[in-house]
Amino acid sequence: MARKFAPILKMAAGHHGGRANALEMSQNTHAVADLSKVSADRLLSVMTRCVFNAGFNWKVIEAKWDGFEAAFEGFDPGKLAFFGEEMLDRLVSDERIVRNGQKIKATLENAKLVADIEAKEGGFGHFLASWPADDQLGLMTELHKRGSRLGGATGAYFLRFAGWDAWIASSHVCAALVREGVLDKPQATSKRDLTALQTAINDYHDGSGLPRAQISRLLAMSVG
Structure with missing residues (x-):
C-alpha cells in the first residue's frame, strides 16, 4: 500500500x-521550466558553487562569487577541460576565489565531465532533464562516479539548485x-x-x- x-x-x-x-x-524556488535549455556553463557554475559550499560558510562563497566567475572563465566547460592542467597553478594562487587546491582541481575535473556529456549525450542539461524523476539516487550515483567531490549531500544540492526536482x-x-x-x-x-x-x-x-x-x-x- x-x-x-x-x-x-x-x-x-x-x-x-x-x-x-x-x-x-x-x-x-530553484525549479526551472525546462532544464534541458539551461546552458552547460551555468550548470557547471552551480555545481562548482555546491562543491565549494561543502564545509565552508556559504556566505563567504557568495561574497566571492563574481571572482569565481571571472577566474574560472565563466565556467565554460570546454575551455576549462582543455586548459585545466595549465590553469591549476594559476587558480590556486588567485585571490579572487577561495584557494582550496582540492576543490579547484575537482572543478577542473568536473568541467571534463560536463564537456564530455555535452559532446556525447546531447547536452548536459538534456542529460539531467532526461534522467527519470523517480531515480534521483541513480543520477547521484552517476555524478559521483563520473565527477569529483559530488558524493553525499553535494550531489543532491547540485541537482536541487540546478533546477532538478530533487x-x-x-x-x-x-x-x-x-x-x-x-x-x-x-x-x-x-x-x-x-x-x-x-x-x-x-x-x-x-x-x-x-x-x-x-x-x-x-x-x-x-x-x-
Missing part, C-alpha cells in the same frame, strides 16, 4: 500557519521519515536507507501530485 502524504502535510501546516502557507513556503536527505527530513517508519535512524547514508527514502518520496509524490523537492521540504517542516 502506498504511503499517504496528507497527514504529513497536515503536520507541516500545523507548524507553519496553515495548509496554504505551508505549501507556499515549501515551493522549490529531495535532500537533511536531518529534519530523515527525522520525519523515522517518525513515519521509513528509516531506523535520523541519517540516510547507506544505499539501503537512501533507497527507502527515495521509495517513500516517490510514493508521496504519486499520491499527492506534489513535486519531490516540495515533498522533501514539507517533510522537514512537519518536524517543527
